[in-house]
Amino acid sequence: MTIGVLTAQMHLQGVTSLKEKRSVVRSLIGRLKSRFNISIAEVDRQDSKQLAVITMAMVSNDTRYINSRFDKIIGFMRRDGRFYLGEIEREIF
Numbered sequence: 318m319t320i321g322v323l324t325a326q327m328h329l330q331g332v333t334s335l336k337e338k339r340s341v342v343r344s345l346i347g348r349l350k351s352r353f354n355i356s357i358a359e360v361d362r363q364d365s366k367q368l369a370v371i372t373m374a375m376v377s378n379d380t381r382y383i384n385s386r387f388d389k390i391i392g393f394m395r396r397d398g399r400f401y402l403g404e405i406e407r408e409i410f
Contacts, residue, residue: 328368
């Protein structure tokens with residue numbers, strides 16, 4: 318059994334309120350859950366208007382599969398346009 322964890326920092330430009338930020342983050346989390354069947358949550362910077370940190374996890378029996386899915390997730394997030402991706406960290410156990 319292999320467990321993959323991906324943590325991504327997002328920079329939201331033009332967001333003026335926490336309500337607006339949470340709307341963007343919740344929308345992204347919902348889209349990623351439904352499209353990629355992953356466990357995901359906002360884990361840090363909840364009180365910052367322009368930064369968000371989300372972490373997602375996936376379980377598989379193949380490390381290559383997890384890496385390819387994480388590549389697709391990162392590509393999907395980069396195409397979103399409502400934010401810029403900052404630091405991305407992958408861990409596979």
